[in-house]
Amino acid sequence: MITSIAKLLKVLNSESEPGQISLAFGFSLVAGFLPFFSLPSLLVWLLVLVLRANISAFLLGAAFFSLVAFALDPLFHIVGLSLLTAGALEGLWTALYNSAFWRIQKFNNTVVMGSFISALVLILPLYFLSNLLIRRYRDHVLAWVRKLKIVQSLKATSFYNIYQKVSGWGAAS
Amino acid sequence: MGGRVMKMIRWQGLIAFIVVVGAVALFWLVIVDSAVKGLIEKAGTAVVGAKVDLGNADVTFMPLGVTLTRLQVTDKDEPMTNVVEVSRIAFSLDNVNLFRRKVIIDEMAAEGIRFNTPRATSGAVAKAPKPQPKEEQPGFKLPAVDLPDVKTVLANEKLESLDRIEAARAEMTSAKTRWDQRLAELPDSTRIKSYRDRLKDLKGSGKLSVKALAGQAKEAAALAKEVEADLQQVKKAKSDFSADLSGLRKSVDEAARSPMADLRRIRDRYGFSAEGLSNMTNLLFGASIRQWVDRGLNWYGKLQPMLARSGGQTGAVKTVKPLRGAGMNVRFPERNPLPDFLIRKIAVSLQPTAGSFTGTVVNMTPDQNVLGKPTTFAFSGENLEHARSAVMDGEFNHVAPAQFSDRFGMNMQDIKIDRVILSRSEEMPVTLEQGLVNLTLTGTSRREGISGRFTATVRDARIAAGGTSTNAFATSISSALTKVNAFSLTADISGTLEKPAVRISSDLDRVLKDAVGGLVREKAAKFEMELNAAIEERTGGALKGLQGDVAGLDGVGGKLSARQDELEAILKDAAGKAKNPF
Numbered sequence: 001m002i003t004s005i006a007k008l009l010k011v012l013n014s015e016s017e018p019g020q021i022s023l024a025f026g027f028s029l030v031a032g033f034l035p036f037f038s039l040p041s042l043l044v045w046l047l048v049l050v051l052r053a054n055i056s057a058f059l060l061g062a063a064f065f066s067l068v069a070f071a072l073d074p075l076f077h078i079v080g081l082s083l084l085t086a087g088a089l090e091g092l093w094t095a096l097y098n099s100a101f102w103r104i105q106k107f108n109n110t111v112v113m114g115s116f117i118s119a120l121v122l123i124l125p126l127y128f129l130s131n132l133l134i135r136r137y138r139d140h141v142l143a144w145v146r147k148l149k150i151v152q153s154l155k156a157t158s159f160y161n162i163y164q165k166v167s168g169w170g171a172a173s
Numbered sequence: 174m175g176g177r178v179m180k181m182i183r184w185q186g187l188i189a190f191i192v193v194v195g196a197v198a199l200f201w202l203v204i205v206d207s208a209v210k211g212l213i214e215k216a217g218t219a220v221v222g223a224k225v226d227l228g229n230a231d232v233t234f235m236p237l238g239v240t241l242t243r244l245q246v247t248d249k250d251e252p253m254t255n256v257v258e259v260s261r262i263a264f265s266l267d268n269v270n271l272f273r274r275k276v277i278i279d280e281m282a283a284e285g286i287r288f289n290t291p292r293a294t295s296g297a298v299a300k301a302p303k304p305q306p307k308e309e310q311p312g313f314k315l316p317a318v319d320l321p322d323v324k325t326v327l328a329n330e331k332l333e334s335l336d337r338i339e340a341a342r343a344e345m346t347s348a349k350t351r352w353d354q355r356l357a358e359l360p361d362s363t364r365i366k367s368y369r370d371r372l373k374d375l376k377g378s379g380k381l382s383v384k385a386l387a388g389q390a391k392e393a394a395a396l397a398k399e400v401e402a403d404l405q406q407v408k409k410a411k412s413d414f415s416a417d418l419s420g421l422r423k424s425v426d427e428a429a430r431s432p433m434a435d436l437r438r439i440r441d442r443y444g445f446s447a448e449g450l451s452n453m454t455n456l457l458f459g460a461s462i463r464q465w466v467d468r469g470l471n472w473y474g475k476l477q478p479m480l481a482r483s484g485g486q487t488g489a490v491k492t493v494k495p496l497r498g499a500g501m502n503v504r505f506p507e508r509n510p511l512p513d514f515l516i517r518k519i520a521v522s523l524q525p526t527a528g529s530f531t532g533t534v535v536n537m538t539p540d541q542n543v544l545g546k547p548t549t550f551a552f553s554g555e556n557l558e559h560a561r562s563a564v565m566d567g568e569f570n571h572v573a574p575a576q577f578s579d580r581f582g583m584n585m586q587d588i589k590i591d592r593v594i595l596s597r598s599e600e601m602p603v604t605l606e607q608g609l610v611n612l613t614l615t616g617t618s619r620r621e622g623i624s625g626r627f628t629a630t631v632r633d634a635r636i637a638a639g640g641t642s643t644n645a646f647a648t649s650i651s652s653a654l655t656k657v658n659a660f661s662l663t664a665d666i667s668g669t670l671e672k673p674a675v676r677i678s679s680d681l682d683r684v685l686k687d688a689v690g691g692l693v694r695e696k697a698a699k700f701e702m703e704l705n706a707a708i709e710e711r712t713g714g715a716l717k718g719l720q721g722d723v724a725g726l727d728g729v730g731g732k733l734s735a736r737q738d739e740l741e742a743i744l745k746d747a748a749g750k751a752k753n754p755f
Contacts (some may be wrong), residue, residue: 049186077500084503097505100272111500 018138022131024048024057026123031058032065033076033115039105040116072118073111080114205232209239223247224296238265247296248289255292260285260524270511278516285524323703326443332708334431338715341421341428345722348421352414352729359410360403360736368743371396375750393751397744404740411733418726425723432712440701454662454679458595462627462664463675470670473579473618479539480548480569480579512540521552530554530563541571561587579618581625586611590631599640601647603654608634616666623673625666632659646689653688657681 027044034041048058069076084093096102106112201208210230217225228243241262248256264281271277375389375396515538523530532552538544547570554563567581588610596603608631616625635658639651660681668674 046187046190049190050182051186052183073500080500081503090505093503094505098508100269103273106502108503108505109500110503114500 018134021054021057024053025061025130026127028061030119031062033119076114077110080110223249252295252297255290258290281519284522337431338428341424397747400744512538512543581616583614603638606635627664630661649688
């Protein structure tokens with residue numbers, strides 16, 4: 001737990017753009033909610049690697065959202081079931097069901113559908129929210145911490161310099 | 174713009190992704206054969222409940238196909254034996270339908286199928302099953318041959334005839350007393366004599382005056398009237414006696430027949446008849462045939478999951494819980510419905526040591542209601558090692574699961590029999606040493622139950638029968654069986670899968686019945702003769718007395734008739750005198 005918090009702080013305090021970190025969090029929501037070996041999940045991995053999203057943030061977020069998904073599975077099932085059994089959408093689902101490509105995605109599984117829809121709905125709000133929160137953190141919290149005398153004293157020590165070099169603290173991902 | 178786009182792309186990441194995906198795909202290509210092999214062994218073991226071993230699996234992608242070599246399926250009940258072993262199975266898969274999670278195989282070839290082959294290692298997967306004690310055949314039990322002792326039999330049996338005779342005698346005695354009393358009440362010889370005297374007086378008076386003649390006529394009329402009254406009384410008594418005597422004779426006749434009824438009753442209970450040997454075929458073959466029927470039905474039961482699955486696909490939307498329990502799969506109507514698993518045609522080749530035995534299975538699927546066609550099969554073989562020819566065909570029709578109808582037929586010609594033990598009884602061991610058999614088997618299974626007929630015709634038979642028993646029956650039966658060189662046998666099967674009933678008949682019954690029938694008849698006749706003499710001894714005296722009583726009662730009738738005749742004669746004279754006094 002402490003290690004995870006340390007890693008999160010490392011990411012937040014790094015010189016990565018807030019947008020890169022927020023994008024990573026957004027992608028991690030999809031990767032965490034959906035089964036690992038699914039096409040959307042693989043696509044997300046490709047995007048994280050190809051685009052300049054913060055990989056550390058992505059990994060942290062994926063782990064976190066995987067845990068959240070365990071708890072939210074019953075909710076995903078309810079959402080997925082209501083969507084898949086909605087009369088108005090039966091035509092659409094039937095067409096997809098008769099397509100080999102969509103059958104591979106297991107879209108007709110209630111948890112898969114519910115988690116996918118939930119991820120789609122939450123990805124943009126999460127992106128913007130985390131973007132806002134990161135900027136606020138850096139502008140207010142980090143700035144305040146940096147001003148503390150004890151922090152300034154620590155930063156002046158050679159021990160801190162060595163630690164910075166070894167851990168790569170502050171290096172862009 | 175182009176530079177900006179290039180800046181956004183992390184080329185190392187893209188390369189890393191391609192390398193990782195490529196490595197996974199390559200790894201999968203390398204291990205897929207082992208993975209398929211492991212999957213088949215694991216799934217097969219779970220289904221069968223005993224080890225399923227596969228020599229090798231070879232997966233090809235262009236086209237998509239699988240070749241399996243040396244598949245061994247352990248017999249759950251005998252872990253050191255394979256219930257079936259297949260040298261090679263090869264099939265191709267429909268790519269597109271595979272993506273739709275449907276395993277559709279157009280054609281599968283299964284070669285070198287053998288049954289009951291030995292295993293090098295045990296195929297038990299759980300605690301070894303307790304070895305089932307081999308069901309002991311009841312063997313051939315000979316009927317009892319000792320004659321029971323007549324004295325002992327009669328000591329234990331109540332003779333109903335004695336009671337009946339005594340009852341008849343009591344009835345006769347009571348009737349005699351009753352009729353003696355009634356005779357005393359009727360006009361007797363004294364009264365009749367007085368009538369005669371009066372009539373004589375009337376005839377001999379000699380008076381010729383009109384007054385005297387008129388007086389005579391009047392007296393004659395009065396006499397006639399009295400005689401008439403007495404005559405009616407006697408006639409009534411005679412009529413009553415006749416009816417009474419008829420009833421008594423009936424009782425006497427029944428009493429006279431009752432010793433015979435006792436004889437038959439006791440003879441049937443203690444004696445024996447050839448009828449008891451009418452189902453000897455059932456004793457000889459019954460246990461073996463029942464075992465074969467049970468084995469066949471057991472195999473049929475094992476096929477059921479491959480023929481029908483409950484909750485098949487329908488046109489409506491339905492939810493199905495997948496095995497892992499992670500959410501639910503919602504099924505939607507398919508435009509071209511296909512079963513989840515279908516093998517359109519299996520070409521089968523069995524591996525006998527001589528000859529060939531091949532066949533095809535068509536449309537094997539547990540979702541016949543989706544496919545709309547039943548599973549059919551047909552096998553044939555010629556010049557086999559132990560038979561001249563064999564033909565087998567059938568149909569498993571579960572297109573409408575609620576009204577399923579399965580049919581099976583088999584015909585095998587000239588099967589060479591070599592030492593088949595029919596009875597293991599120590600008293601009467603029977604072995605079919607050699608022979609040629611033609612077998613026919615037909616069977617159907619429906620929701621209502623099963624029915625079938627098994628017919629075997631044996632010729633050029635050589636039967637060895639009889640052990641060390643000196644029992645007269647055993648000797649007769651052994652002698653008869655060893656002379657048999659041809660016979661036929663029919664078994665009719667009915668009932669349900671859980672409780673089948675088998676009824677066996679054969680022309681051996683007639684042979685055996687004839688063989689022992691004479692012996693049985695001789696012994697039965699001797700017993701009956703001795704029993705008859707003993708019963709006669711006990712009932713003869715009482716019966717004789719009864720017949721004497723009947724003769725005594727007949728005398729009453731004679732007396733009544735005599736009185737009636739006398740009174741009629743007197744009446745005739747008196748009436749004549751009354752009409753014509755001259």
